[in-house]
Structure formats: structure tokens, C-alpha cells
Amino acid sequence: xxxxxxxxSYKKRRIAYDDSEKLVGQAVRYSTIPYASVISYAAQAxxxxxxxxxxxxxxxxxxxxxxxxxxxxxKIPNLGTFYLSVRMKSAxxxxxFIANFYKNFRNLTIRFLPAPExxxxxxxxxxxxxxx
Amino acid sequence: MGQxxxxxxxxxxxxFDEDRVIGxxxxxxxxxxxxxVSYAAQTAHIPExxxxxxxxxxxxxxxxxxxxxxxxDLGKxxxxxxxSKQKAATDAEEVDPDLVxxxxxxxxxxxEIKQAINALHIEIEV
Numbered sequence: 001x002x003x004x005x006x007x008x009s010y011k012k013r014r015i016a017y018d019d020s021e022k023l024v025g026q027a028v029r030y031s032t033i034p035y036a037s038v039i040s041y042a043a044q045a046x047x048x049x050x051x052x053x054x055x056x057x058x059x060x061x062x063x064x065x066x067x068x069x070x071x072x073x074x075k076i077p078n079l080g081t082f083y084l085s086v087r088m089k090s091a092x093x094x095x096x097f098i099a100n101f102y103k104n105f106r107n108l109t110i111r112f113l114p115a116p117e118x119x120x121x122x123x124x125x126x127x128x129x130x131x132x
Numbered sequence: 133m134g135q136x137x138x139x140x141x142x143x144x145x146x147x148f149d150e151d152r153v154i155g156x157x158x159x160x161x162x163x164x165x166x167x168x169v170s171y172a173a174q175t176a177h178i179p180e181x182x183x184x185x186x187x188x189x190x191x192x193x194x195x196x197x198x199x200x201x202x203x204x205d206l207g208k209x210x211x212x213x214x215x216s217k218q219k220a221a222t223d224a225e226e227v228d229p230d231l232v233x234x235x236x237x238x239x240x241x242x243x244e245i246k247q248a249i250n251a252l253h254i255e256i257e258v
Contacts, residue, residue: 004199042189056186059176069134090152112239
């Protein structure tokens, strides 16, 4: 039995590289669950007051931000690993790398790598397709 | 807020067919849930048991909502959502779940985190 169900909606779109129109798929997003609803759901599931969940989440997010933004990886079991990643152009030599660092620099971002347990749940998720 | 080190290492770059210097963020260590919970408990004066119960519930909530097609907004942390990769179809008859090659959970950092990232002090090392 699957753990969830995801719909992939196909819509006709122009494909530039082969100059044709094809049906292109995209995962359907039903809604964005607001933070307050996530807190309320978690409070009921954990049998803890919403105030405690809010305080806990704020403290945990602050801790995760602090460590990730100081070059550490943070691994949350059953969820995944968060780490900082840089996107920049390569350089021919080490001297050039240093000299042109900010010119070649594009951005820094937090990446998320799902944990094997989450990947296993994803693998069990039922996929439905539809055409718009 | 933070300080990171970007290290340049010589690596093979296929598209140039030559060795070039590539930048990577240096990762000092991998911290587990216990360490994060312990740090958060000390800084925010919250019992570790409450923090552990909260993380467990939030983890379950993320998996439940995301794997049912919703995005989950975690406020100042970011948004989790489902992401998929699939082949395009030429006509409606061809559309089938087998075209979906990859399904994963994605994370988009919040504006607050992006601002904190932009304010980071970067040290360069080769």
C-alpha cells in the first residue's frame, strides 16, 4: 500500500529545442499548508501544546540555520540532510580562481537531500496522470 | 551571521575536456538530530523531550502533506514540496504514470534564510 498519492498534470507546451508542441507534465500542487496548520497538525499528532511546538520549531530552525550557515551539514532522520552549496564558474588556475572569485560567483543556497526512509515513502507513492 | 569557506579544487570538467578549479563549500561536520536538539534545548531553555516530540511530529507532517501533493510552509525556514521529472508525451494516449522518471521532495529556503546566506562571510581557499 502506498503512503500518498501525487497527480501529474500534462499540458500542451512549446518545446523549443525540437521546435514542436508536446504534452509536458508537472506535479499538481493542491495547496500550500500554512505554518499555523502544520503546527496545529503536529501538536495533535505529538499530543503537545501548540505553543510548545511553535517554541520548539523556532529553536530548532535557529539551530539548523546557525549550523548550516557555518559550514556544517545537518542530518534529520527520516527527513533528510541540509547543506550549503555554491554555484560558480570554474577557473583555469588556482590564481585565477582567487582573482576572479566574485566575478565567477553565482550564488549560495541551502540544498536538501531526502533521507533513505523518505525516499522509500516516495517510492511507494501512487502516481496518477491527467491531461489538461 | 555565519562564516563559510569555499575551497577551489582541481577537477576534470567534461565540457571543457580539461582540468579546472571548481569551488565547493567546505563542510566541517555532519550534525545529527541529537546534537541539534541538544543545542536548541540549551539556547531556548526547552526540554529535549518536547523538542524531540516536535521534530518527530513535524517530520511526519511534512511527509504526509508533501506526499499527497501539498506544499508545506515552515515559516522562516522554508517550503517543502513534491518535485517530479517526466518525459513529454506527443499525444494524450501516450500519457501514463510510466513516463514519470523521478519523484522527490524538494526544499526552497525562505526569504529570511536567503538574506542570511547573502550576508555570509566567505573565506576563499585553494
